[in-house]
Amino acid sequence: MISQSWKCEGCGFVTVGLFPPEHCPRCTADRSSFQKDYEFKFPEEEIGGVIAACFKVSYGLYMISSREGEKVNGQICNTLFQVTADPPRFAVAINHDNLTHEFMEKSGVFAVSILGVNDHRIVRRFGYRSGRDFDKFKGIPVITGRTDCPVYRDAIGYIECEILTDKTVDAGTHSVFIGDLVGGKVLRDEEPMTYSYFRETKDKQ
Ligand SMILES: Cc1cc2nc3c(=O)[nH]c(=O)nc-3n(C[C@H](O)[C@H](O)[C@H](O)COP(=O)(O)O)c2cc1C
Structure with a gap:
């Protein structure tokens, strides 16, 4: 199953999930204001591990x-x-x-x-x-x-x-x-x- 990221067209808030949230936590717009922003190229159940691996990449500030x-x-x-x-x-x-x-x-x-x-x-x-x-x-x-x-x-x-x-x-x-x-x-x-x-x-x- 592929996980997606969703963008609120009202305020630009981006969230991750199989479905968009019922309401935007930032501007309270309803689900219909969410558009598919980006489709991850890995299965949803791997998200936690993939994000943890991303935090192992080191950077300066x-x-x-x-x-x-x-x-x-x-x-x-x-x-x-x-x-x-x-x-x-x-x-x-x-x-x-x-x-x-x-x-x-x-x-x-x-x-x-x-x-x-x-x-x-x-x-x-x-x-x-x-x-x-x-x-x-x-x-x-x-x-x-x-x-x-x-x-x-x-x-x-x-x-x-x-x-x-x-x-x-x-x-x-x-x-x-x-x-x-x-x-x-x-x-x-x-x-x-x-x-x-x-x-x-x-x-x-
Ligand atoms: C730890 C940290 C790392 C950040 N790294 C980036 C970055 O690499 N690129 C970027 O565009 N914004 C980055 N930001 C966000 C910008 O610094 C932030 O959006 C800033 O308010 C933009 O200011 P400006 O509109 O005055 O240019 C980072 C913020 C923090 C706290």
């Missing part, structure tokens, strides 16, 4: 920033990785709806503040609310490098990239941006934050 003219914004991401060493090239998956996505498309550049193991405060500030609602960088100490994107001054380091627009991949909800490395620096000596460490410790902070 970063603050990606970009700009539009004088305006700046940033968000948290765990999906950054180096694609090739020669040329030095990075990829990152960013949700289409995010303000950071809009700024990255417009400016063609992004910076990556590499967070330290104690940077929970930055994850909370940049990872849960959009810069469309408030100025995330207000009161945050920043430096700028070659791309003019703001970098968290107390990060353990940063890198900067220029996006290769012809290589951006539309992956459904997210774009995978690929960028060539144009700068970077180590700022202080601390262990980098990982996604799994953040998940383990976020409620204890």
Whole structure:
């Protein structure tokens, strides 16, 4: 039996199951507002194990920033990785709806503040609310490098990239941006934050 994911056309809420829920838990719309979003390619009874395996994939945790003219914004991401060493090239998956996505498309550049193991405060500030609602960088100490994107001054380091627009991949909800490395620096000596460490410790902070 194949399990499915269902999207509420009213508010965008996504849930998993063989059938859509009777009511949307977010906006209370009834079952008819749910459309099939994606059909998993494995049997429903394996979902728990498959998801558990997915959480064994390890990631870092970063603050990606970009700009539009004088305006700046940033968000948290765990999906950054180096694609090739020669040329030095990075990829990152960013949700289409995010303000950071809009700024990255417009400016063609992004910076990556590499967070330290104690940077929970930055994850909370940049990872849960959009810069469309408030100025995330207000009161945050920043430096700028070659791309003019703001970098968290107390990060353990940063890198900067220029996006290769012809290589951006539309992956459904997210774009995978690929960028060539144009700068970077180590700022202080601390262990980098990982996604799994953040998940383990976020409620204890
Ligand atoms: C631990 C964590 C990891 C995240 N990873 C990603 C990611 O890889 N890609 C992404 O698009 N959003 C990711 N997010 C969500 C964005 O940071 C979040 O939606 C943010 O509010 C978007 O802000 P913006 O609209 O100001 O750009 C992550 C959030 C957290 C807390």
